[in-house]
Amino acid sequence: MVGAIRGIVAVVTASARRPLLAALGLALLAHVPSGCAAMGRSRDFWNARREPSGQAPSAETTPGAVVQVYAARAVGWRGVVGVHSWVAVKRSGAAWHRYEVIGWGVDQGAPAVRVDRTGPDNYWFGARPRLLVDLRSPDIDAVIDKIEAAVRDYPYPASYRLWPGPNSNTFTAFVGRRVPELRLQLPPTAIGKDYLPGTLVATSPAGRGAQLSVLGLLGVLVGVDEGVEINVLGLTFGVDVKTPALKLPVAGRVGLPSAVTVDWPLSRGPR
Numbered sequence: 067m068v069g070a071i072r073g074i075v076a077v078v079t080a081s082a083r084r085p086l087l088a089a090l091g092l093a094l095l096a097h098v099p100s101g102c103a104a105m106g107r108s109r110d111f112w113n114a115r116r117e118p119s120g121q122a123p124s125a126e127t128t129p130g131a132v133v134q135v136y137a138a139r140a141v142g143w144r145g146v147v148g149v150h151s152w153v154a155v156k157r158s159g160a161a162w163h164r165y166e167v168i169g170w171g172v173d174q175g176a177p178a179v180r181v182d183r184t185g186p187d188n189y190w191f192g193a194r195p196r197l198l199v200d201l202r203s204p205d206i207d208a209v210i211d212k213i214e215a216a217v218r219d220y221p222y223p224a225s226y227r228l229w230p231g232p233n234s235n236t237f238t239a240f241v242g243r244r245v246p247e248l249r250l251q252l253p254p255t256a257i258g259k260d261y262l263p264g265t266l267v268a269t270s271p272a273g274r275g276a277q278l279s280v281l282g283l284l285g286v287l288v289g290v291d292e293g294v295e296i297n298v299l300g301l302t303f304g305v306d307v308k309t310p311a312l313k314l315p316v317a318g319r320v321g322l323p324s325a326v327t328v329d330w331p332l333s334r335g336p337r
Contacts, residue, residue: 114191114192115189115191115192116184116188116189116190117188118185118186118189119187119189119194119195120187121134121136121187121195121197122134122185122186123156123202128156129158130158130202130204130206131158131202131206131207131209131210132201132202132206133154133155133156133201133202133206133209133210133213134154134187134199134200134201135153135154135197135198135238135248136151136152136154136186136187136195137149137150137152137195137196137238137256138150138189138193138194138195141190141192141193144228146316147257147315147316148256148257148258149235149253149256150166150190150234151166151198151235151237151238151252152164152165152166152238153166153213153241155210155213155214156186157210162182162185163181163182164181164182164183164184164185164186165180165181165237165241166179166180166183166234166237166238167180167220167222167226167232167236167237168180168183168226169227172224172225177224178222178223178224178225178232179217179237197326198250198253198324198326198327199249199250199326200326200327200328200329201248201328201329202328202329203329206329209247209248212244212245213241213245213248216240216241216244217241219244220237220240221240221263221264222236222237229257229258230258230260230261230281230282230283230300231257231258231260231282231300232258232261233258234258235258236258236259236261238250238252238256238259239256239258239259239260239271242272243269243271243273246272246273247273248272248273248327249272249273249274249291249327250272250273251291251292251324251325251327252271253318253319254295254302254304254313254315254318254319255302255315255316257300257301257302258300260277260279260287260302261279262279262282266278266279266280270287270288271292272292273291274289274290274291275287275288275289275290275292276288276289277289279297282297283297283299283300284298285297287304290308292304293305293306293308293313294307301315302314302315306319306322306324309322309323311323311324
């Protein structure tokens with residue numbers, strides 16, 4: 067990691083007269099600490115914090131339905147470049163359920179899709195998750211029906227491949243495409259989100275765009291919410307026009323943070 071820091075500093079120094087390259091170098095440098103933290107968590111990750119992060123409302127005090135989607139930096143070297151994502155739902159008057167894909171144990175016969183492995187918003191082995199979607203309108207029970215149908219229809223329930231997919235982000239993106247009400251914007255560090263099950267062309271995870279992808283290794287995405295993204299070997303490069311930002315490997319978004327999808331009356335139709 068020290069060598070990587072030196073390399074980035076060298077790029078910044080050499081690019082002093084080239085503002086764009088200098089800005090990109092500084093952006094990567096700014097994200098080195100999070101990469102170091104992910105590497106540090108790998109040493110003793112089973113003992114890392116996994117308690118609730120306080121972002122999900124209590125089922126006991128929240129009678130209405132809620133849908134949330136999260137992403138958190140992965141463990142070890144994976145966390146330098148990528149995140150792990152999941153979906154959590156709570157029906158009206160019911161408890162939380164969490165749906166995600168995990169690779170541990172799959173090669174020994176464990177299912178890839180795990181349910182209720184932990185709470186809806188818990189730290190991911192020391193990494194605080196970022197809230198991507200938070201829906202709480204009266205019509206959300208109907209959305210949960212669609213989410214759980216998508217979970218059942220996920221085409222890789224017993225398969226996991228870290229790169230280029232199918233992995234946890236392949237799963238979450240699949241749910242997003244099946245449930246456009248989520249307006250799901252996965253971060254550019256969600257490696258595997260562009261792995262399209264059994265097809266070359268699909269709608270974007272946010273539902274208002276389209277993408278072409280060859281096995282998650284090479285592709286392009288254009289959408290109202292995502293902007294323009296180019297996928298090269300699973301790494302995302304792009305520009306978000308709606309909420310101005312560059313999208314880069316390792317650094318993720320450089321610019322304004324993407325908006326969290328919040329509750330909205332489904333009867334009015336998609337935004």
